[in-house]
Amino acid sequence: MKVRLLRATAAIGLVCVIPASAQTQAPYAFERGYPTADTTRRARDDADFQRAITAYRFWYPTVSVEGIFNGNREVGIKDGEKIGIAAAGPRQVGFTLNSDTPYGSGVIDVSKGPVVIEIPPGPYIGLVNDHNQGWVLDMGLPGPDAGKGGKHLVLAPDYKGAVPAGYHVARSKSYKNLLAIRALPVGGDVNKAMDALRALKVHPLGSNRNLAVVDTTKEKLDSSSLRWEDNGQFWQVLKRIVDEEPIVPSFLPMYGLLSELGIEKGKPFAPDARMTDILARAAKAGRDQMLVSAFDSARPDRINWPDRKWEWVGLTPGSAQFETPAGMDLEARDRWFAQAIVTSPAMFRRTAGAGSLYWMSVRDATGAFLDGGKNYTLSLPQPVPGKLFWSVTVYDTATRSQVQTDQDRGALRSMFELKDIKGSAPAQLYFGPDAPTGHEAHWIKTQPGKGWFAYIRIYGPEAAAFDKSWKPGDFTEVKAATVGSMK
Numbered sequence: 494m495k496v497r498l499l500r501a502t503a504a505i506g507l508v509c510v511i512p513a514s515a516q517t518q519a520p521y522a523f524e525r526g527y528p529t530a531d532t533t534r535r536a537r538d539d540a541d542f543q544r545a546i547t548a549y550r551f552w553y554p555t556v557s558v559e560g561i562f563n564g565n566r567e568v569g570i571k572d573g574e575k576i577g578i579a580a581a582g583p584r585q586v587g588f589t590l591n592s593d594t595p596y597g598s599g600v601i602d603v604s605k606g607p608v609v610i611e612i613p614p615g616p617y618i619g620l621v622n623d624h625n626q627g628w629v630l631d632m633g634l635p636g637p638d639a640g641k642g643g644k645h646l647v648l649a650p651d652y653k654g655a656v657p658a659g660y661h662v663a664r665s666k667s668y669k670n671l672l673a674i675r676a677l678p679v680g681g682d683v684n685k686a687m688d689a690l691r692a693l694k695v696h697p698l699g700s701n702r703n704l705a706v707v708d709t710t711k712e713k714l715d716s717s718s719l720r721w722e723d724n725g726q727f728w729q730v731l732k733r734i735v736d737e738e739p740i741v742p743s744f745l746p747m748y749g750l751l752s753e754l755g756i757e758k759g760k761p762f763a764p765d766a767r768m769t770d771i772l773a774r775a776a777k778a779g780r781d782q783m784l785v786s787a788f789d790s791a792r793p794d795r796i797n798w799p800d801r802k803w804e805w806v807g808l809t810p811g812s813a814q815f816e817t818p819a820g821m822d823l824e825a826r827d828r829w830f831a832q833a834i835v836t837s838p839a840m841f842r843r844t845a846g847a848g849s850l851y852w853m854s855v856r857d858a859t860g861a862f863l864d865g866g867k868n869y870t871l872s873l874p875q876p877v878p879g880k881l882f883w884s885v886t887v888y889d890t891a892t893r894s895q896v897q898t899d900q901d902r903g904a905l906r907s908m909f910e911l912k913d914i915k916g917s918a919p920a921q922l923y924f925g926p927d928a929p930t931g932h933e934a935h936w937i938k939t940q941p942g943k944g945w946f947a948y949i950r951i952y953g954p955e956a957a958a959f960d961k962s963w964k965p966g967d968f969t970e971v972k973a974a975t976v977g978s979m980k
Contacts, residue, residue, distance in 0.1 A: 521535065542771050542775055544753050546778055546779045548751055550779050553783065553827075553830055554625055554830045555626065555731060555734055556722070556727055557626065557718045557830060558625070558834065558835075559624075559718065560716060561598065561671060561716045561834065562600050562669070563716075564717070565577050565714075567714070568714055570707055572669060573602035574704060575599060575704055576597055576599035576693070576695060577597070578596065578690040578706055578707070578710075579709045579714075580683050580686075581596055581710070582710075582903065583896060586717050586892055587715075587834065589832055589888060589893060590894060592884075592895065592903060592904040592906065593886075594675040595676055596674070596675055597693065599695070599704060600669050600672075601672050601695065602669050603652070603665060603670065605697070606649075606654075606699075607648050607697070608647050608696070609698050610646075610693070610695050611645075611693070612632055612633060612642055612674075612693060613693075614641050616640060616677035616881075617632065617633030617640065617675065618632075618675045618849070619636070619674030620673055620839075621645075621670050621672055622673070622836060624667035624669050624670065625667065626830070626834070626835060627813075627814065628836050629670060630645060630661065632661075636661070638661065644659060645660060646660035648664040649665065650667070650741075652664070674690070676689035680908070693706070717892070717893075722776065722780050723777045723781075725769060725776065727772075728754070728756065728764075728772050731751075731756065732756050735756060735758050736758055755768060780831075786827040787831035788946065792808060797852065797961065798961060803852040803853070803965060803967070804855075805852060806828075806832070806851040806853045806948070807825070807840060807841040808825035809825045810842065810843045811841055813840070813841065815829070831893070832853075832893045846954075848952075848954070849951060849953075849954070850950070850959075851950055853947070855946040856967075857967060857968040858966075858970075862944055863946060864944065865926065865939035866926060868926065868927050870922065870968070870969050871921075871923075871924065871965070871968050871969070872920070872966035872969075873919060873949075873965050874965070875916065875917050875919060877951060878957035878963045879952055880953030883949070883951045884904050884949075885905050885922060885947055885950075886947065886950065887903055887937045887946075889944075889945055890943070891944075896945055898939070898940055900937070900938040902938070905935060920935075923935055924936070924939060924945075924947075925939055925971075
């Protein structure tokens with residue numbers, strides 16, 4: 494595994510990004526085989542810009558997960574001391590968070606010793622990711638406890654002590670890790686699901702001091718890296734993480750790339766004006782390139798139904814590390830982390846059973862990008878093939894978070910807004926700035942001037958979700974003059 498990842502990361506370092514300057518200026522000039530002064534200057538700038546974009550895209554998940562940590566800190570949830578829980582809504586900014594299930598999240602710090610996570614029996618879906626959003630372990634329904642409850646133990650990369658029996662054990666590659674867990678609101682009982690999150694026990698091994706649980710449902714919280722991702726702050730945040738965490742041996746080529754940019758563990762980071770400009774431009778260009786992967790990929794394997802616009806969000810089925818026989822799938826990795834957070838093999842499986850699946854649509858039936866100033870309908874055949882429940886969630890393309898309007902709604906859910914849908918007739922859902930008369934309960938408001946995209950989520954997906962025997966409709970535009978009379 495380490496050898497494969499080392500080769501993959503080395504390959505990333507060879508990716509050639511052609512800067513705009515190289516596309517518009519004359520080729521490099523040499524005299525008697527030697528570079529001219531202008532060639533040397535341009536070549537050095539271009540090379541550093543290429544290195545910076547490659548480094549940006551590789552280390553983006555690391556800075557992104559720091560956004561989650563930072564969001565918790567800003568509302569008083571300190572690393573290794575508390576866990577935040579929330580029945581999240583549009584006011585909670587985070588990449589493709591949803592309102593389907595209450596969430597719990599917090600930082601578990603294993604730098605001072607192993608940490609225990611005790612989960613009672615019940616409908617939990619949980620995981621631990623390291624500081625680079627690498628998968629550490631699954632818990633609950635998709636984990637080794639299979640929803641029957643269990644004790645999980647997270648070890649530091651350099652832990653050399655005894656490992657007690659009776660635990661599901663995993664070793665992280667970092668000291669700080671993200672604990673992320675959902676409690677499924679079976680039967681639509683959100684309060685019961687919130688109580689299930691309160692029943693979690695997280696504590697250092699050998700201690701009964703559990704991390705405190707804090708309800709942030711009513712808080713405005715930004716758990717994203719939006720404030721850093723397109724400017725020079727990205728590199729400042731990354732430098733701090735590199736200093737705090739142990740070196741990941743399989744990432745050595747990528748640490749080497751950072752050192753060329755002036756970022757090296759334990760050494761000052763003081764870029765001059767030239768490098769400051771290059772790093773800022775690379776952050777903006779790198780972010781924009783990743784958004785193209787997310788919203789306008791040319792990958793044919795993203796399509797599930799040839800006659801539909803819905804796409805798979807994850808492109809490496811079963812692999813949480815985006816590994817394939819050919820190496821690391823860079824497009825799949827960029828696509829995922831530009832719009833989503835955390836990884837787990839369970840999130841990318843395409844087999845019936847426990848867990849969930851994700852399809853995304855960014856276009857209407859004609860192929861045009863979805864527009865917040867237009868009204869659309871969506872028809873979903875019934876029943877949707879999920880043992881538990883399903884939903885459609887709408888996200889703002891700029892924030893990759895649930896749309897924020899005065900309606901304060903970002904999702905239509907089978908256990909809540911859509912629980913009145915019965916029988917085999919297709920469900921008709923509505924999206925746009927204008928309320929459809931008589932169908933307001935099945936409508937999500939969007940904002941003119943903004944783009945949006947949607948996820949279909951199915952929990953406990955059944956075979957029909959994968960064998961193409963069930964097929965959703967596409968978003969179909971309707972003119973504003975007819976919205977009030979839509980039936």
